[in-house]
Structures are given as structure tokens and as C-alpha cells.
Amino acid sequence: MSITVAHPLRELVEARRGNGWTAWTPRRELVRPTFTPDGRRQLIDTGNRDFDRQTTCIGLPNLFGGTQIAIAIRAAGKRTSDGQRSLREWDLEHYPGTLPAEVVAEIHRHPEPLALHKFFHTRPDKEPVVHGYILSYGRERAYAEIARFVCGRDPDSERILDVVSQYCVTDPASGPAPIHRITAGS
Secondary structure, eight states: EEEEEEOHHHHHHHHHHTOOOSSOOOOOOOOOOEOOOTTEEEEOOOOOOOHHHHOOOOOSHHHHSSSEEEEEEEEOOOBBBSSOOOOOOOOHTTTTSOOHHHHHHHHHTSOOOOEEEEEEEEEEESSSEEEEEEEEOOGTTBEEEEEEEESOOOHHHHHHHHHHHHOOBBOOTSSOOOOEESSSSO
């Protein structure tokens, strides 16, 4: 027996259509996750046994799971109430771990609200193996994928990002998102 969870993206797109907003709709809806009978872990098949066993849930921001950290990044023009600091910079400063320069550069190219997903698993010696990052627009643009960043030389990493993207991003309207290779990920 498995448990399925309704996904908020469909309701968001339908609500936007009802309010006259039709500028962008995803070509692919997010896949509904399926969980173990006790509901403690998402069932996923990426081909990487360690990643699959450690996955508790893959989803939308703000999520801190066994194999995913997903945060919402505010729009570039947003500032603190006193006007002294950029909220986007605050979001990036408080991201757990260090972000690769390529990811930060791509974030700064887009002034809109964004979502950043980091996917990893932990080896038995407690060292994290970062498979990559997926950058997407925020909720306003239905989490359309902007770019993928594949980290390291692990051959499973690109396949893992392909599988998990079904749960957290939609297809971009402009065609497939670019894939960037990062040799040193964190």
C-alpha cells in the first residue's frame, strides 16, 4: 500500500487560469510522490541505491530532506524593512553550505523570485556526495526549470537530476534547460 500526496502546483496553475493569468503554463506537471506504507520515506528509483534509501521527500521549497535542500530565493529588488540589505543576498548567505560560483552567477542573471534545489546523499563515512543543483523560477512561474548543474564525476548524478526534476520543476517554455558541469561541488 502506498500513500500519495496532492501536489499544490496543479491548483496554482488552475487558480491562475481562473483569474485570467494565461501567460505561461507548464508542459509537464509535477509527479505526485509515492511513500512507503508508514509514510516516512518517498519511494524513488534513480538507480543509485544510497540516494534512493536516504530520500525522505523530494519537493518544492522550502524543504530540508534526507537528500535535498530546497530554498526559495527572493526577487533581486527586495530589501529589508530598513532598506539596508538585499533579501536575495540574505537568502544566499544563509544557504547551508557553500554554493559553486557557477550557480551563484546564474542566480544573479535572473531578477525574478527563484527556487534552488541541491541534491546529495551521504556516504557511510558521513561525507556528502553532491550530485548537483537545479535552479528554477519561483511559484509565480510554476517552478519552470532554468538550469541544471551536475557536480563531480559520479556517472549517476545526471540520471539522479533527471529523476528528481519530475518532482520539483516543470519544463521551461523555451525548451530544455541547459546542463552545466561543475567539477568541484559542495
